[in-house]
Amino acid sequence: MPRLTQFTRYADAQAHASGAALWDLFDGDREHLNIAHECINRHADGSGRPAVRIAHADGRDEILSFDEIAAGAARFAHWLIAEGIQPGERIAFMLEPSLPFYVCLFGAMQTGAISVPLFTLFGPDALRLRVDDCRPSILVTNADKAELARSLDGPRVVVADDAFLASLAGFPDRITARSRANDIAVFQYTSGTTRELPEAVRHTHRAIVTLMFAALYGTGIRPGDEFFCPSSPAWGHGLWHGTLAPLALGVTTGTFAGRFDPVRLLQALDSFGITNMSAAATHYRMMKNSGRGGDFTFRFDKLSYTGEPIDPSTLEWIDAHFKVPACSMYGTTEIGVVLVNYPGADDFTVKPGSLGKAIPGQRLQVQRPDGTACAPGEVGELMLWRGGAWMTTKDRARIDEDGYFYHCGRADDVIISAGWTLSAVEIENTMLKHPAVLECAVIGVPDEQRGQVVKAFVIAREPGSDALVRALQDFTREKLAQHEFPRIVEFVDELPKNPAGKVNRKILRDREAAAAAAAA
Template sequence: MKLTDYTSYADAQAHASSAALWELFDGGREHLNIAHECITRHADGSGRPAVRIAHADGHDEILSFDTISSGAAQFAHWLDAEGVKPGERIAFMLEPSLPFYVCLFGAMQTGAISVPLFTLFGPDALRLRVGDCNPSVLITNSEKAELARSVANDDGTPRVIVADEAFLATLKDLPTTYTPKTKATDMAVFQYTSGTTRELPEAVKHSHKTLVTLMFAALYGTGIRPGDEFFCPSSPAWGHGLWHGTLAPLAMGVTTGTFAGRFDPVRLMKALDDFKITNMSAAATHYRMMKNSGKGGDFTFHFEKLSFTGEPIDPATLEWIDEYFKVPACSMYGTTEIGVVLVNYPGAKDFVVKPGSLGKAVPGQKLEVHRPDGTVCDPGEIGELMLWRGGGWMTTKDRAKTDEDGYFYHCGRADDVIISAGWTMSAVEIENTMLRHDNVMECGVIGVPDEKRGQVVKAFVVANCEGSDALTKELQEFTRERLAQHEFPRIVEYVDELPKNPAGKVHRKKLRDLEAERAAAAAG
């Protein structure tokens, strides 16, 4: 039996191994190609759908393995004819579409390195990434072409290609098959995390064999198995949308779904209903926006498995998921740099999903919560989440705690801890409590300087009514009654929207920067 034949937690612990993962692929430890594993080997002439795209304008686009495979091969031959060599970077700034998948997989077939770029990048963010990875070609659409050309170097690189129907037509006479010759250790993808225009994070470099280790997250984080109808609304420009939402399901021959254009939670729910999706992995923000739309009762859902990543889901949204989706939402914790390491084993009937928990370790991973002196925290004690990697402990830069049963719980980023008058408080815990209030749609909590207490808690609130002193007092009492007498926002500011990173998470650093700028202006 293969790992895809097992669904229980006990079987995952008994059978999961590196050797068992390799059995899921055609390639081996010497030669392996992501495009072959995800697309070509599943293109059997049947027209079976590979990707379903729900476009924001209301229309659906369904692409088969056959269509993507032949187009990717033609694009690979075009790159060869253009003199693009293995190891060169090919950047893509495209929404999910036929050109996106054709170019993504075609580039990887040749041994070139694919670099997905977010379509909403402005000139500064795009220029930094292009300058960092130095792509020879940048593929985009007509809308973004001028922006793409504006970041070109003095030597004219990268060459900007508009991947429209006219461009695809130029490929139609090229061969529809291509034989890749990549080694498993050859680079396949450079992935940028969100970062900022001032602090560009280094690209995370993934080889073709990364697809193999990814399958632990696919099997036990998202619970993907052959036969699932899968959907991930996250952009494939980011790690969750590309690796967990695109490559992982396709590698198993599972039809995946995605969203193109400006996100609309009601449009998403319609797609989930229309496509009869049984397994979805989304960001916590996607679930919250569906809840806030008030339209959950307008659709019929077919879920058997749900997962989420990016940040914890607040209790009120978890309750909404239970009411409308009727299966537990399973947290999947990890980062672009370390991969997924804590999961809740969706679909495993012998694994109890605890609301608010990050779950337990992926098979083969070891994690602990440590005090500053390196000793292990007791259950319930908050410390730093550490991962055993390469013969030593490395920090995840996250705060966490465990319970008596060995489940892990997220307590915020290390820099999201607020210390006020000697009390240590979690921004995440305060946010989750405030989000349970009927008038709070979104909330971001930070610590701000205070002469007496060192720091006090400030909450930025998006409310469904006009902010007032009375509402502020009500929110303060609501929070302290549910947490502790000292654990409440002493300052509440009502805003129309919160800054978010491209993955949809509240960008607390931007809130802290805003406060620092205000303080500097007041002092000056």
Template sequence: MTRLTDYTSYADAQLHASSAGLWELFDGDREHLNIAHECITRHADGSGRAAVRLANADGSDAILSFDTISAGAAQFAHWLDKEGVQPGERIAFMLEPSLPFYVCLFGAMQTGAISVPLFTLFGPDALRLRVGDCNPTILITNAEKAELARSVEGPRVIVADDAFLASLSDLPTTYTPKTKANDMAVFQYTSGTTRELPEAVKHSHRTLVTLMFAALYGTGIRPGDEFFCPSSPAWGHGLWHGTLAPLAMGVTTGTFAGRFDPVRLMKALDDFKITNMSAAATHYRMMKNSGKGGDFQFHFKKLSFTGEPIDPATLDWIDETFKVPACSMYGTTEIGVVLVNYPGAEDFVVKPGSLGKPIPGQKLEVHRLDGSITDPGEIGELMLWRGGGWMTTKDRAKTDEDGYFYHCGRADDVIISAGWTMSAVEIENTMLRHDNVMECGVIGVPDEQRGQVVKAFVVANCAGSDALVKELQDFTRERLAQHEFPRIVEFVDELPKNPAGKVHRKMLRDREAAKAAEAATAWST
């Protein structure tokens, strides 16, 4: 029988892709499905075949087999049962990619508990908000983060070290999953929205099935690929596209653990002979800026990226260094991936800077304010047909004569920096807790390496100084996350306000754009 994974062309995707075809890729059905079984257990055949390759920041590698993860996940599932954890309870994980992470993630899913991955660089405020929102029964972390985890009221904290895994060794290494397809499997917090607390997106086990459209046509994963995704599995791209999608196809995936280093990444890509990589735009920029691309051998056949557009200079470097075009895939944690460039499809032309075309079954248009469709080249709001009506993506876009889509900026106050999505409101609210900050307005400003960086305009009750800038930066990232702080701080006497008295961020953005244009004009003359 021909399966969707047997087709690689754009034409075949339009002709054969269907919901029924996706279900044929799995053991489960519309009534009963379990992510852990589909991604791990059914591929554990005793052969020791690799499931995950880990490139650790310290230079070491680790290879985890389907057999090892399957056995450990079953033991952890039995342990949860012994501890009285019931289906529907939340189990949170604040772990780097590692054997404990995968064992706990998939073990919890087997029992019907809901897995909640949390970013390892969260500070106390960011962690407290998310734990308070999802109310996990257990919070699993490592020894380094244990003190921070225990400072948050509510969950029981477990340190998932070698001793903990050893304590599970007497438990059975097989487990029968308890879930139905529509049972909740994962609560995924976006890395930032316009709310103070990014909303948890709730995914059922059957989400894995619809995810496969993005896997087949956004990252181009097929059996036989040697896959790698350096994004953290705490976020949607790293978990769904980088971990669950390839494993569901029985494809070995790879990822990065620890503080990111672009040269270390390139060495891993060389050592593991990776043929297919999906990464954030900033990963590619950092590799380019390292100047070390020529030191390694690459084996790519497919490349994809997400999070933000890639600048033309980096796209040129990718073409020269990797000899394969980087294919954008566009979407959000809330709506999934909807625009792709079909990596590996020889009959699909990848246009530099384009978001590509819709995945099979999705309908998108660019609309004017009155709801009419824009002409090619005309900027409007990107709209997605969902649930019998048009919903906004909160992004501006345009199309060309060939039906390709192009991103033209955000329509709200979300800031995307180095692939991370951050909330202006969340950063402002944190900075306002500092004793010297009276008012604060936060926007994103262009940056050559990161796409955007956070800039804060601060009304202080004392004289501004370099020392105060550093203090405010440290204050913010210690309470939110290591990446979530203002890289630029400007002290001002007052902030523009709207009629309701709120900070007028659009005016701040317009002022910055005007200053940049003036500076560019002065430089050119």
């Protein structure tokens, strides 16, 4: 019986995808399963085959093999056991992609402990909130972050330097990973502000199986791909879609370490010969804005993106430089990926800007406030059928006559101005077509006459001026409608973003509300 990885067409996905077919891709079963075994140990065959390629911001390339990671993770697991760590205890690590990162990630899982990846740019407040929430027994970090880590109450801090790695050499380089499929494997924190703790999503070892629907049909990953995901593996996209999914299929993956540099990424995509990349919309936009796309050679067969829609001008740049369509992959950490564009399927038409269609087995609908289905072209709330009832995604969407879904912004990104319903996303996408605009974000701000008016925060290629404000307003009115334009434009040097690179409009709204309250 052929495996799902042997099918690439959309029609085959609808005909053959099932829960049973997913389980055929793994060694474990519904009772006993371990992510570390599935991703690393079973592929460590002594051949030295590369598992992870790391493009460091300083220009270094690092390649880690399945054998190297498996041996290091086993030694770390034996060390944890010798230190008295019990199943269910949390092992946190705040590290850039590196051998210590993967050793901690997979080593902890093999003991039955829970891996907790933490973002390396967390400040004291953000880190303290998460540590206080998950209460790890051990926190592994680097020398630069050690002082910050030791300022926290509770966890034992271990510095993952050469001396520590050398100390593990005396432990066995093999271990039998034992866990039940429903045991917790990972605490995954979603992005959020330092004053508001996002809830940790508790992923079981079984999650690696259900993840495969998104991998096969969202990123289109198949054995033989040269894969890359520049998103940090401390977050959902970088960990699950960029790390665990490809490794579980024995596919070499790639990642970025250090301060993000779009030109360094372009260089890595060329030198590694990457054929399949999944990235955030912001990564693509920054590569376009670098102006260096023409300096490198690319070999892409498949591209995907997540986090937010890509503006039309960036999609045009992708088509011109990468020669394959960028496929949206829509979902959240809580619900998983539910809408995809089936990269690599020659019988599926990728419509620019579309979220695509549901992955096999999922049911979605755009609904009016009364719960009835919207007609094609009508904007409503995107709902997901889950557990015998409709649940909200908190996103607005529409469908077209062919059943493709389109994102129309978060429910709280809708702007009501003088009775008109305006889309922040649509205005942003239009402004991004102006040659003077590098990045922008749009929100609604209070107005006595209109209720709300549109305010745009703009990173421009040239100094901000009244003349540029008028040019942007006229440009937007001409492209959209006479009432759809930013009545207020503020030029800024940067926009607040979450760690996945998505613009955080909530921070902008909160700032405006605070400023209005202070003025009042």
